[in-house]
Amino acid sequence: MAQGEAKTLKYSPVIGLEIHVELNTKTKMFCRCLADYFAKKPNTHTCPVCLGLPGALPYINQEAINKCLLIGLALECQVSSESRFERKNYFYPDLPKGYQISQYRWPLCKNGKLKLSDGTIVNINRVHQEEDTGKLMHQGEDTVVDFNRSGVPLVEIVTEPDFTTSEAVREYAKSLQQLFRYLKVSNADMERGDMRLEANISLRPEGQTELPAYRVELKNINSFSFMVKAIEYEIKRQSEELEKGTKLTQQTRGWDDNKKVTYPQREKEEAHDYRYFPEPDLPEIMISMNQIDQIKSEMPELPLQAQKRLVEKLGITVSDAQILTENAEKLTYFEEAVELAIAEQVSPKQVANEILNRGVDIQKTSIIELVNSLVQRRSAVISDDETIRSWAKEAITENPQAVSDYKNGKTNAIMSLVGSVMRKSQGRADANIVKQLLEKLLYV
Amino acid sequence: MNISDLDLIDTINALDNKQFSLNELTGAYSERIKKYNGELNAFISENEVVDGIPVGVKDVFCTAGLQTTAGSKILEGFIPPYNATVVERLLTKDVGVIGKTNCDEFAMGSSGENSGFGVSKNPWDKSKVSGGSSSGSVVAVAADLCVFSLGTDTGGSIRQPASLSGVVGLKPSYGRVSRYGVIPMASSLDCPGPITKSVRDARQVLQWISGPDGYDSNCFNSKLKDQSSKLENLKGLKIGVPKEYFGKGLNPEVESVIQGAIKKLAELGAKIIDISLPHTEYAIAAYYILMSSEVSSNLARFDGIRFGKTRDNFGMEVKRRIMLGTFSLSSGYYDDYFNKAAKVRTLIKKDFEEAFNPSTGGVDVIVGPVSPTTAWNIGEKISDPLAMYLSDIYTVPASLAGIPGISLPGGYANELPVGLQILAPYMREDLVLDVAEVYEQNTNWHKEKPRL
Structure with a gap:
């Protein structure tokens, strides 16, 4: 729908994304308090450092730096051999020091990229390390602070303004x-706040290459779909405003999912001067080539690499491979099942089919159960050529449209014939044999 | 024997030899505090139970269970839940905190007059300032109200008051001593260090308190040179005398004391070499930008919400520096102020590196005055902050460079103490201490005591 509308627009969207992700390190960024704060008793994971008591100092958690570098390297960033922590100064009750230790002029990683499924490249401006703030909780008239989250390591990933559609933003964020x-x-759980999205969005007349003079920041949005909705709403709202001749200005807006609208949170005049300067309590961070090599050597296989492997080595289709590599857990389950299945002469495709099309709950079904059921079903599978051939002939006569489509080069059309045969066999026919047979029959 | 006359080393020996007990020791000092503190105002608060060799701790060091104010009304009544690393280390060496010493508010000042708890008075002349910011710490040592004390030196806050009050004050290299638990003024400059009755005491205390603790990322593991090796004389030693430290503004009587000290060093075998530290004149300007920038950020946490009182309890000088620093860091001004000052700092560091460079015939140590004047009258410079800032002109360059320096008694001008400053390359406290100790052993200035 958004794309249909975009065609009628005189303006094209310019969108950049900032993603914050909380690292799962054992301890906090700059002290030894446990970093896991979720559902813990308030203010129990605290010390002078993360409470910002007078005299307390930050001390760098190397595990966090390594994880930040891992993210940067996975996004093909350049790692800075020298980088710095810096102070971002502002007042807020959840920020006990009066500044956040972050990075600004000297980030750990910069100039990376990520390729989307349609081949577009999203350029990554930077991947930097910072610390989380405490959490305000509103209890009736009172607002109280829980500092368990204060100082939890946070990595910020900032893209160039390379997106033009909400769908691309969604794909990038999900990737x-x-x-x-x-x-x-x-x-990286959105609802728990492990991962947070902020989008900068503005419109420019089609054909214009320079960036618009304003931008609207969409903040505090805690789901992918809300972000997509908010972006689409903004594209519509801004284009209407521009159409009316309104001069748009810098603004921060949030998403109201009840009203399905974005609403203003802060105007430019209220924007902070953060007075960044190098954090004098911390030394420069020096990263050697050895360290980078070490981290690279620990880099696990990434989703795209795994997909490629499934397609090339196991003959899985690209779309199935995408689903199987959605998360590491599913991939591991699949690969372990395949190993067992091959020994039982069950093909990787059948395993994939079982997991994807039969909705196997990988939490509840053991790999042995899965493969056993495949082996048992195989004995019931109809692979008798003659039986299948008669079903296939029927299917061809019943589906002239699919047949002509196929003959006109739409090879996918054969799948509806396969489906038809499968229905006739009540799912017992071997789909591979059906397909091969149909191909033979249609080739003539 | 007068117990409170003894320096730390003699005190430890006397305790070991059972010449007196720990109770007698702490009793003797407590007695003197009772007798003299009312007048001198060296302590902001006193510890009720002293269980060890009495140390006076500048009120910027956090002490668990003991009020810590940093000399500011905003922190009156603040009781930290933890000890600064330095305090913690002393407690394991049978040292006990006898009291928290007075200081300029958040260590900002050169006279002690910016304290929220009243000025500390110079024991040599109670109408004079003690110097600052470690005002109470030097007064307490000079008046024998404790065996030694702790101070912090950001732009001269150990050396300058030590000079004006006639005691030994050692500013270690930046990063030699942990800052954890020390309420900061300027994080990139703050150096905790000892204030003592003798050079050997400073050596001993430095050994106790230095080294990384896993809480100060800027505290480095650089081993102190063997503490037992001491020089007999200064034969073969090259001592640099920077011409920029003897310019206009140096009081002639102070100058003649320092020239006398240099002559003594020459007699002891040192080769005296005239040198130049060409960027000295920019040090104060750069320092006030960098320091106040850090101050403006470091003091943000004193928002009056979770601890301490409201911000109207900040004194004038503190407010001045917060505003100065906030301005220097503001968008559009950063490059002209903060960034430029940071570049000047690098040039000043290079001045010293070149002066000390052995491959170009550089010197081993640098000597000169600590302060352009002796102690001035209380109230004299309070309305002229710039004149006050300029009194740090000989101490600030070493602070910006992060190198170690000491002030030790070098003579008297108009019956007021004059400190001799000795500076050495980064992490070469051993050189500073060795030269200072030879000088001390061959002079009698340190034996003089103020008449209270």
Whole structure:
């Protein structure tokens, strides 16, 4: 729908994305408190450092730096041999020091990229390390602070303004979520706030190459679908405003899912001057080539690499491979099942089919159960050529459209014939044999 | 024997030889605090139970269970739940905190007059300032109200008051001593260090408190040179005398004391070499930008919400530096101020590196005055902050460079103490201490005591 509308637009969207992800390190970014704060008793994972008590100092958690580098390298970034922590100064009750230790001029990783499924490249401006804030909770009239989250390591990934559609934003964000899970650096759960999205969006007249003079920041949006809706709403809203001749200005907006609208949160005049400067309590971070090589050597297989392997080595279709590699757990389950299945002369395709089309719950079904059921079903499978041939002939006469489509080069059309035969066999026919047979019959 | 006359080393020996008990020791000092602190105002708070060799701790060091104010009304009543690393280390060496010493508010000042708890008075002349910011720490040592004390030196806050009050004050290299638990003024400059009755005491305390703790990322593991090796004389030693430290503004009487000290060093075998540290004149300007920038950020946590009082309890000087620093870091000004000052800092560091460079015939140590004047009258410079800032002109360059320096008694001008400053390359406290100790052993200045 969004694309249909976009065609009638005189304006094209310019969208950049910032993603924050909380790392799953054992301890916090700059102190030894446990970093896991979820559902813990408030203010129990705290110390002078993360409470910002007078005299307390930050001390770098190397595990967090390594995980940040892992993300950066997976996104093909350049790792800075020298980078720095910097202070971002602002007041907020959840920020006990009055500044957040972050990175600005000297990020750990920069200039990376990610390729989307349609081949477009999203350029990554930077991947940097920072710390999370405490959490405000509103209890009736009161607002209280829980500092368990204060100082939890956070990585920020900022793209160039390379997106033009909400769907591309969704795909990118989902790919990053998948990546975080593959790298085992974060649970990347949106609802728990492990992963947070911010989009910068503005419109420019079609054909214009320079960036618009304003941008709207969409913040505090905690699901992929809300983000997509908010972006689509903004494209429509901004284009209507521009159409009316309104001069749009810098603004931060949130998403109201009840009203399905974005609403203003902060105007430009209220924008902070963060007065960034190098964090004097911490030394420069020096990263050697050896360290980079070490981290690269620990890099697990990434989703795209795994997909390629499934397609090339196991003969799985691209779309099936995409689903099987959605998360590392599913992939491991599939691969272990395949190993067992091959010994039982069950093909990887059948295993994939079983997992994907029969909706096997991989949490509940053991690999042995899965393969056993495949082996048992095989004995019931009809692979008798003559029986299948008669069904196939019937299917061809019953589906002239599919047949002519196929003969006109739409090879996919054969699948509806296969489906027809499968229905006749009540699912017992061997789909591979059916397909081969149909191909033979139609070739004539 | 007067117990409170003894320096730390003699005190430890006397305790070991059972010449007096720990109770007698702490009793003797507590007695003196009772007698003299009312007038001198060296301590902001006193510890009720002293279980060890009495140390006076500048009130910027967090002490668990003991009020820690940083000399500011905003922190009056603040009781930290933890000890600074340095305090923690002393407690394992049978040292006990006898009290928290007075200081300029958040260590900002050169006279002690910016304390929220009143000025500390110079024991040599109570109408004079003690120097600052470690004002109470030097007064307590000079008046024998503790065996030694702890101070912090950001732009001269150990060396300058040590000079004005006639005690030994050692500013270690930046990163030699952990800053954990020390309420910061400027994080890239703050150096905790000892204030003592003798050079050998400073050596001992430094050994106790230095080294990384896993809490200060800027504290480096650089081993202190063998502490037992001490020089007999200064034969073969090259001492640099920077011409920029003897310019306009140096009081002639102070100058003649320092020239006398240099002559003594020459007599002891040192080769005196005139050198130049050409960027010295930019040090104060660069320092006030960098320091105040860090101050503006470091003091943000004192928002009056979770601890301490409201921000109207900040004193004038603190407010001045917060505003100065906030301005320097503001968008559009960063490059002209902060960034430029950072470049000046690099040039000043290079000045020292070149002066000390052995491959170009550089010197081993640098000597000069600590302060352009002796202690001035209380109230004299309070309304002229710039004049006050300029009194740090000989101490600030070493702070910006991060190198070690000491002030030790070098003579008297108009019956007021004059400190001799000795600077050495980064992490070469051993050189500073060795030269200082030879000088001390061959002079009698340190034996003088103020008449209270």
